[in-house]
Amino acid sequence: EIVMTQSPATLSVSPGERATLSCRASQSVHNNLAWYQQKPGQAPRLLIYGASTRATGVPARFSGSGSGTEFTLTVNSLQSEDFALYFCHQYNDWPPTWTLGQGTKVEIK
Amino acid sequence: EVQLLESGGGLVQPGGSLRLSCAASGFTFSNYAMTWVRQTPGKGLEWVSGISGSGGATYNVDSVKGRFTISRDNSKNTLYLQMNSLRAEDTAVYYCTRRPMGWNYVDYWGQGTLVTVSP
Numbered sequence: 001e002i003v004m005t006q007s008p009a010t011l012s013v014s015p016g017e018r019a020t021l022s023c024r025a026s027q028s029v030h031n032n033l034a035w036y037q038q039k040p041g042q043a044p045r046l047l048i049y050g051a052s053t054r055a056t057g058v059p060a061r062f063s064g065s066g067s068g069t070e071f072t073l074t075v076n077s078l079q080s081e082d083f084a085l086y087f088c089h090q091y092n093d094w095p096p097t098w099t100l101g102q103g104t105k106v107e108i109k
Numbered sequence: 110e111v112q113l114l115e116s117g118g119g120l121v122q123p124g125g126s127l128r129l130s131c132a133a134s135g136f137t138f139s140n141y142a143m144t145w146v147r148q149t150p151g152k153g154l155e156w157v158s159g160i161s162g163s164g165g166a167t168y169n170v171d172s173v174k175g176r177f178t179i180s181r182d183n184s185k186n187t188l189y190l191q192m193n194s195l196r197a198e199d200t201a202v203y204y205c206t207r208r209p210m211g212w213n214y215v216d217y218w219g220q221g222t223l224v225t226v227s228p
Contacts, residue, residue: 043204043218087154089214097155098153102150
């Protein structure tokens with residue numbers, strides 16, 4: 001199965017600044033890549049699918065890019081509600097897989 | 110508004126069984142494939158079992174084949190996961206999730222139900 005890894009494990013950012021998260025696939029997933037946000041005690045929330053398409057209701061400060069094996073999630077002008085855990089997810093190959101481990105935690109600097 | 114509400118989790122001994130349920134609302138249930146996804150602190154998120162909108166096709170990850178059975182009752186807008194021969198490594202929060210038509214990613218999640226397998 002395809003292994004998804006993210007970096008960094010923790011990202012310390014000040015409110016109003018930009019956060020850049022990276023996701024790598026062990027083999028090409030083309031653009032079949034999604035990003036999710038999860039807050040403590042809550043279910044994950046879909047942010048991006050198709051590597052760069054924002055899900056319904058997701059603010060424009062969230063953007064995704066990349067294809068193949070390298071992907072990036074950028075959050076511009078971080079708001080207080082954006083400090084959370086973020087996961088990437090490939091759905092190109094069977095079975096669909098998420099980031100191995102705990103994804104990237106974006107915390108307040 | 111799409112809502113997915115899981116129930117049925119709890120503490121069970123190794124080798125025991127549990128049946129999870131997920132009540133869906135806010136969309137035409139029979140039009141969507143559904144998936145159970147589980148989350149553990151160590152491994153993170155894992156796709157467990159999936160089922161087509163009609164219920165005619167089901168899929169299980171290798172680690173649960175022969176032990177877990179996914180099913181649905183479209184007349185009741187309810188998804189199920191029958192879990193038998195439970196192992197300690199099945200301990201996780203189990204999420205009921207919806208997949209958009211024709212795709213394998215998840216667009217909506219329930220709040221999750223905790224399954225703990227322990228003596």
